[in-house]
Amino acid sequence: LIEVSNITKVYRVGDLEHWVLKGISLSIERGEFVVIMGPSGSGKSTFMNILGCLDTPTSGTYRLEGMNIGGLGRDELSEIRNKKIGFVFQNFNLIPRMNALENVELPLLYNGVTKRNRRERAKRALELVGLKDRESHYPNQLSGGQQPRVAIARALVNNPAIILADEPTGNLDTASSEDIMALFSRLNAGGITIIIVTHEPDVALYGRRVIRFRDGMVIADERRSPS
Amino acid sequence: LIEVSNITKVYRVGDLEHWVLKGISLSIERGEFVVIMGPSGSGKSTFMNILGCLDTPTSGTYRLEGMNIGGLGRDELSEIRNKKIGFVFQNFNLIPRMNALENVELPLLYNGVTKRNRRERAKRALELVGLKDRESHYPNQLSGGQQPRVAIARALVNNPAIILADEPTGNLDTASSEDIMALFSRLNAGGITIIIVTHEPDVALYGRRVIRFRDGMVIADERRSPS
Numbered sequence A, B: 001l002i003e004v005s006n007i008t009k010v011y012r013v014g015d016l017e018h019w020v021l022k023g024i025s026l027s028i029e030r031g032e033f034v035v036i037m038g039p040s041g042s043g044k045s046t047f048m049n050i051l052g053c054l055d056t057p058t059s060g061t062y063r064l065e066g067m068n069i070g071g072l073g074r075d076e077l078s079e080i081r082n083k084k085i086g087f088v089f090q091n092f093n094l095i096p097r098m099n100a101l102e103n104v105e106l107p108l109l110y111n112g113v114t115k116r117n118r119r120e121r122a123k124r125a126l127e128l129v130g131l132k133d134r135e136s137h138y139p140n141q142l143s144g145g146q147q148p149r150v151a152i153a154r155a156l157v158n159n160p161a162i163i164l165a166d167e168p169t170g171n172l173d174t175a176s177s178e179d180i181m182a183l184f185s186r187l188n189a190g191g192i193t194i195i196i197v198t199h200e201p202d203v204a205l206y207g208r209r210v211i212r213f214r215d216g217m218v219i220a221d222e223r224r225s226p227s
């Protein structure tokens, strides 16, 4: 499903060159439940943005379902992002002028879903993450643990083939955290490929494979035997 | 130092009235290390914003160092915020157009510190949180675990009497998290009053008093015997 080969990412800040990804090569099969861990600044979000077709590597190739992503134009990338991938950003990226329901409906606009259907599906997604009674709240009227859940609902609403979640539970209390991870487990049991970045060992337990980053490189890649 | 009496906060969304704080009464002495916990949406950030003089209650009184905050004008509030309180926001509130160093210098501008002194103190604060080599990075060039640390550095740079930190470690890996909590412990040992909202039991262990919120009320308030 996902195949990356020698992915690098270099930033220039002032006259300093900073190699954030130093050559990542790995593949992820359909249906996997992968957890990515590693210290702050080790390149996890940068890698996720490349997987999510939101950023391009400095060098290396990324194949998604066999297609070389580097060769695609803007419209094709946009189509892939909206149809195949649900992304939960580390900072949620909610649109301030839309309420929770409208934020969750957003991916459905790209797919020509009728207005009534959008409303229904967005409501159901919000219900799945425990925010049924917060539909009309705007992001600044939501708590720090409610905003990520709106972002999670938005990532699910399109039934994407792949969910990329960057620290989805960082701001959640234990109960909400367990609910969200159980939800991801159910989605994975239904065939959705899940890739989650987390700092929390409890969250990592839900995955069947743990990839560890350090200083822009993968230093460990272990599959867990089913428990 | 801090005395709140029957603090309420009510929001209206549409024609629904939502009591986010239902009558909070408690006092916090100088030099305490207080941890606030509770489920998502239970009112913790709302309470912290009132303590930090960033928001006003719907009813009830808040005395800070004996002064009734409700009676103060905008300039007086602004002065108190900048001189006495260091605030780490749940969403960091970094200024996108300023780099890390400039963001950290900001509170010092209010205090008439010379430009050279500001630079020195901001550099030292960034060093304390492990971000010495990220000074010239802008917020969107920082990782999810680096941004909160800039916010923490900014909250410390003025040597405030009180530090209010809303989920300061939510996005930090274990190592950074321990460094930050050790830093808060040292500051507390030096006399600074610390009030931290957290979801993490490990972080709560650093406090000597745990106040638990639920549905806008305090349901527990326990002092820990020194271990």
Ligand SMILES: Nc1ncnc2c1ncn2[C@@H]1O[C@H](COP(=O)(O)OP(=O)(O)OP(=O)(O)O)[C@@H](O)[C@H]1O
Binding pocket: A134, A137, A140, A141, A142, A143, A144, A145, A146, A173, B011, B012, B013, B018, B020, B038, B039, B040, B041, B042, B043, B044, B045, B046, B047, B090
């Ligand atoms: N401006 C607002 N208008 C309407 N409702 C609001 C507003 N701000 C917050 N709320 C609501 O108040 C409740 C409490 O919010 P608050 O941010 O204090 O929770 P919290 O305890 O900090 O939660 P978390 O742990 O998720 O950060 C939430 O249910 C939220 O939806």
Ligand SMILES: Nc1ncnc2c1ncn2[C@@H]1O[C@H](COP(=O)(O)OP(=O)(O)OP(=O)(O)O)[C@@H](O)[C@H]1O
Binding pocket: A011, A012, A013, A018, A020, A038, A039, A040, A041, A042, A043, A044, A045, A046, A047, A090, B134, B137, B140, B141, B142, B143, B144, B145, B146, B171, B173
């Ligand atoms: N646009 C950019 N320009 C310059 N440097 C950047 C940029 N984006 C990220 N960086 C740097 O790249 C490094 C890796 O960032 P990244 O966000 O991938 O880390 P991370 O592993 O997700 O960390 P965290 O766990 O803190 O979220 C960081 O040191 C950061 O400062």
Ligand SMILES: [Mg+2]
Binding pocket: A044, A045, A046, A090, A166, B143, B144, B145
């Ligand atoms: Mg990150």
Ligand SMILES: [Mg+2]
Binding pocket: A143, A144, A145, B044, B045, B046, B090, B166
């Ligand atoms: Mg909060």
